[in-house]
Amino acid sequence: MQGTLDLSTDEVHVWLAFEERILEPALLAHYHALMTPEEAARQRRFVFERDRHRYLVTRALVRTVLSRYVPVAPRDWTFTENRYGKPTADNAPARDMALSFNVTHTQGLVAIAVTRKAALGVDAENTEKRQAPLDVAGHFFAPDEVSALAGIGAERQHDRFFQYWTLKESYIKARGMGLSIPLDKFAFLFHTEDRLELTVHPELADVASRWHFWQFRPPGFLLAVCAQRIQTARQRIVLREVVPLQGDSLLDSPLLCMSA
Numbered sequence: 001m002q003g004t005l006d007l008s009t010d011e012v013h014v015w016l017a018f019e020e021r022i023l024e025p026a027l028l029a030h031y032h033a034l035m036t037p038e039e040a041a042r043q044r045r046f047v048f049e050r051d052r053h054r055y056l057v058t059r060a061l062v063r064t065v066l067s068r069y070v071p072v073a074p075r076d077w078t079f080t081e082n083r084y085g086k087p088t089a090d091n092a093p094a095r096d097m098a099l100s101f102n103v104t105h106t107q108g109l110v111a112i113a114v115t116r117k118a119a120l121g122v123d124a125e126n127t128e129k130r131q132a133p134l135d136v137a138g139h140f141f142a143p144d145e146v147s148a149l150a151g152i153g154a155e156r157q158h159d160r161f162f163q164y165w166t167l168k169e170s171y172i173k174a175r176g177m178g179l180s181i182p183l184d185k186f187a188f189l190f191h192t193e194d195r196l197e198l199t200v201h202p203e204l205a206d207v208a209s210r211w212h213f214w215q216f217r218p219p220g221f222l223l224a225v226c227a228q229r230i231q232t233a234r235q236r237i238v239l240r241e242v243v244p245l246q247g248d249s250l251l252d253s254p255l256l257c258m259s260a
Helices: 025-034 037-045 049-066 092-096 134-140 143-150 154-174
Strands: 011-017 079-081 087-089 099-106 109-116 120-126 186-192 195-200 211-216 221-228 236-243 247-250 255-259
Touching: 011 049, 011 221, 025 049, 037 049, 049 099, 049 109, 087 099, 099 154, 109 120, 109 221, 120 154, 134 143, 134 154, 143 154, 143 186, 154 186, 154 211, 154 221, 195 211
Parallel strands: 011 236, 099 120, 195 255
Antiparallel strands: 011 109, 079 087, 099 109, 120 221, 186 195, 211 221, 211 255, 236 247
């Protein structure tokens, strides 16, 4: 299965593993065999079994999905993190095809987004099991977002908060700088329920139009993807549900909104 999938520069592939459904002992044993000693040691340091399980599925997902694009065995992947903790693949075949990826996890879901020749960020939140911390918005969101959030009905604030949050996380992850980018220095404006626009403060030294955004609603979750615009045409995005080392299928998840 190594290197079996084509990935053009105008495509973004997102693979979703619903980790709470992946419980088969023999399969989990295979996942353990894929980890490096350092990854296995890190997994053991998690206090709770649910966190150890999520980490195990995450490592298996990353290693097996990347191997779908280039001829590298899942166990042979090596990674380097930048100063902000964003990983890149060290393996020569991945560098040669300019493979870019980003990973996110939340309770019940692990996802990896993959593309070529473009910076990429992905974020997900479990909107059924996590209550929106609305007080965070007033401290960290941009003024326009705080005003817009306050101006909608209380019954919609939970979802809209997580829309903002996942979009913001996808952007700072795509830039590879994490929370060193102040969250109040860029904003998402919803012109309609399904169309959004990014605005960026000049001090961030960025151009908003160089990014594409998509937001999806897999059942119980919000998922946001940010990809660098590398040509005039919009990238095509494809979602798959996957159980690493077992199988995958296309995922028909509603597109909630996107950038122009």
